[in-house]
Amino acid sequence: MSNLMDKRRQRAADDGERSLIGPPSGDLLDQDASTPWFVYLLAFFSALGGFLFGYDTGVVSGAMLLLKKEMNLNALWQELLVSSTVGAAALSALSGGSLNGWLGRRICILVASFIFSIGGIVLSFAPDKVVLLVGRIIVGLGIGIASMTVPVYIAEVSPPHLRGQLVTINSLFITGGQFIASVVDGAFSYLSRDGWRYMLGLSIVPAVLQFIGFMFLPESPRWLLQKGRGPEARQVLSQIRGDRSIDEEYDTIRTSIEEEEREAGGGGLVILRILNHGPTRRALIVGCGLQMFQQLSGINTVMYYSATILQMAGVRDDKQAIWLAAATSATNFVFTLVGVWLVERVGRRKLTVGSLLGTGLSLTLLAVGFLLTALNSPPITLHPVNSQNSSCRLYESCERCMLDPNCGFCYRENGTRVYDSSCAPVDQVSTDHAAWGSCSNQTEAADSPVWAYNYCPTSYSWIVLLGLILYLAFFAPGMGTMPWTVNSEIYPLWARSTGNACSAGVNWIFNVLVALTFLHVAEFLTYYGAFFMYSGLVVLALLFVLGCLPETQGLQLEDVENLFAGQLCSCGASSPSGSRHVHYIRVKGNNYLPSDNDASDVE
Numbered sequence: 291m292s293n294l295m296d297k298r299r300q301r302a303a304d305d306g307e308r309s310l311i312g313p314p315s316g317d318l319l320d321q322d323a324s325t326p327w328f329v330y331l332l333a334f335f336s337a338l339g340g341f342l343f344g345y346d347t348g349v350v351s352g353a354m355l356l357l358k359k360e361m362n363l364n365a366l367w368q369e370l371l372v373s374s375t376v377g378a379a380a381l382s383a384l385s386g387g388s389l390n391g392w393l394g395r396r397i398c399i400l401v402a403s404f405i406f407s408i409g410g411i412v413l414s415f416a417p418d419k420v421v422l423l424v425g426r427i428i429v430g431l432g433i434g435i436a437s438m439t440v441p442v443y444i445a446e447v448s449p450p451h452l453r454g455q456l457v458t459i460n461s462l463f464i465t466g467g468q469f470i471a472s473v474v475d476g477a478f479s480y481l482s483r484d485g486w487r488y489m490l491g492l493s494i495v496p497a498v499l500q501f502i503g504f505m506f507l508p509e510s511p512r513w514l515l516q517k518g519r520g521p522e523a524r525q526v527l528s529q530i531r532g533d534r535s536i537d538e539e540y541d542t543i544r545t546s547i548e549e550e551e552r553e554a555g556g557g558g559l560v561i562l563r564i565l566n567h568g569p570t571r572r573a574l575i576v577g578c579g580l581q582m583f584q585q586l587s588g589i590n591t592v593m594y595y596s597a598t599i600l601q602m603a604g605v606r607d608d609k610q611a612i613w614l615a616a617a618t619s620a621t622n623f624v625f626t627l628v629g630v631w632l633v634e635r636v637g638r639r640k641l642t643v644g645s646l647l648g649t650g651l652s653l654t655l656l657a658v659g660f661l662l663t664a665l666n667s668p669p670i671t672l673h674p675v676n677s678q679n680s681s682c683r684l685y686e687s688c689e690r691c692m693l694d695p696n697c698g699f700c701y702r703e704n705g706t707r708v709y710d711s712s713c714a715p716v717d718q719v720s721t722d723h724a725a726w727g728s729c730s731n732q733t734e735a736a737d738s739p740v741w742a743y744n745y746c747p748t749s750y751s752w753i754v755l756l757g758l759i760l761y762l763a764f765f766a767p768g769m770g771t772m773p774w775t776v777n778s779e780i781y782p783l784w785a786r787s788t789g790n791a792c793s794a795g796v797n798w799i800f801n802v803l804v805a806l807t808f809l810h811v812a813e814f815l816t817y818y819g820a821f822f823m824y825s826g827l828v829v830l831a832l833l834f835v836l837g838c839l840p841e842t843q844g845l846q847l848e849d850v851e852n853l854f855a856g857q858l859c860s861c862g863a864s865s866p867s868g869s870r871h872v873h874y875i876r877v878k879g880n881n882y883l884p885s886d887n888d889a890s891d892v893e
């Protein structure tokens with residue numbers, strides 16, 4: 291298929307020479323033309339899917355604080371309510387590929403927003419934990435479809451020079467959803483009865499808004515053309531491109547679909563065709579690799595663990611911790627905005643490489659903070675007699691005690707001095723207090739002992755806090771956004787739905803894996819070991835990106851495939867300008883006659 295791109299580029303160059311206005315880079319011309327507001331409207335309504343993804347994954351932590359008290363949820367049920375959504379998202383993202391190719395992007399977004407609405411209703415009226423679980427699974431099904439469809443839809447309707455920015459807006463909406471969820475969690479945490487119903491139910495508002503919006507918004511012109519619905523595609527394209535001539539873009543898409551279909555060899559399972567075809571196979575490896583490394587960089591662990599990091603730093607009050615956790619999501623959101631701003635300025639590759647470098651260093655800083663904390667872990671001074679038949683009596687220091695999920699560290703403090711410390715078993719119903727002893731009934735009194743379930747008091751908490759902020763500042767603009775953006779643009783049309791379904795599925799699978807393994811990894815490797823391990827994984831990610839991620843900035847979607855023509859890890863070497871498709875604008879009565887409608891001479 292790279293031959294076909296070469297042919298097209300050759301023709302483009304020839305045409306450029308013939309053109310009276312010369313062969314300027316089409317990207318420059320595209321950038322000069324103003325972008326119709328309609329494209330922004332489309333991006334906004336689609337990105338509501340990203341918002342719901344962020345809201346529904348983020349809101350559960352605050353809702354759980356209330357739910358576990360009201361419904362007496364044990365650790366297994368809490369785990370189930372969190373992971374079931376992510377697990378369901380993995381399954382629906384994987385199956386969303388065929389749905390997307392068959393029904394189209396628009397219908398899939400409508401289906402996702404319908405599912406989100408039903409999920410929100412089920413959750414907010416749930417009478418018991420089983421119905422809650424059903425609601426969380428329904429919401430997960432919506433998240434999976436939205437996470438793979440929305441970036442594809444935005445990429446397909448965007449003009450090339452804005453594509454990166456508009457798709458990255460979807461990631462901005464994801465972190466925005468997580469931020470709003472944390473604010474809603476904070477606000478409703480004061481409502482101890484039924485507060486969770488509002489937290490979980492509020493997602494109905496954006497879901498319904500998106501559903502109504504998409505009843506009136508058009509299908510992707512690329513999908514329409516692929517289905518042979520040319521006139522409709524032409525109509526949508528002229529609607530989203532405003533006054534600009536769409537002939538060149540329309541013909542490029544049409545020709546490329548025809549050539550793709552001829553060369554990729556029709557029938558058969560798309561995934562098998564992808565695997566048998568070098569360039570798409572390589573694109574799939576890059577896409578899935580990016581999504582895998584996004585999760586292996588530990589973002590969700592760091593976000594989830596931020597509440598504990600804040601407790602380590604001395605925040606004792608529950609309410610204060612909830613609001614500071616909102617500040618963590620706000621940091622993630624603000625730095626995603628930096629990504630939206632940078633993506634069309636520095637390109638995807640540089641942004642990802644820079645982000646990984648910073649992420650790796652911040653993870654190392656986090657690990658060093660935890661290492662210093664462990665090395666200076668306070669000793670256990672009290673060994674109450676009734677702890678004899680629990681594993682907690684075996685530990686001599688806070689570090690070992692808090693790493694055991696059955697135990698917590700109970701102590702008093704005087705300034706930075708820790709005294710009267712013991713290792714006590716955790717209450718089976720709630721990890722908020724010990725099963726017995728002085729930490730079993732927590733009071734607000736200033737002299738009451740402190741119950742540290744999964745952390746140790748330390749004077750190095752500032753290093754950990756600094757590591758956390760730096761981590762988010764580096765992760766969010768690059769690794770938080772680029773895996774979604776790059777995946778929306780690296781596959782040819784025939785492989786786009788399936789490619790995105792696979793890579794989004796990989797994202798969700800690694801999301802569950804990291805979440806389910808973190809506590810065990812911490813138990814075996816300690817916290818600093820776990821964070822050193824994540825930094826090691828980031829080094830691998832960096833090597834992968836340096837070797838394999840080509841720059842897709844400014845290219846028309848139809849030309850991106852060409853970047854994967856060579857050996858897999860020579861991708862990094864390809865320069866965008868070397869493979870850039872040459873466009874030129876047809877000027878009526880100048881280099882373009884109204885009767886000139888031959889696709890072959892417009893490329």
Ligand SMILES: O[C@H]1[C@H](O)[C@@H](O)[C@H](O)[C@@H](O)[C@H]1O
Pocket residue numbers: 461464465468584589590622766769770771797801
């Ligand atoms: O891109 C997003 C974003 O970075 C979120 O903060 C994270 O929770 C998701 O797992 C990730 O896919």
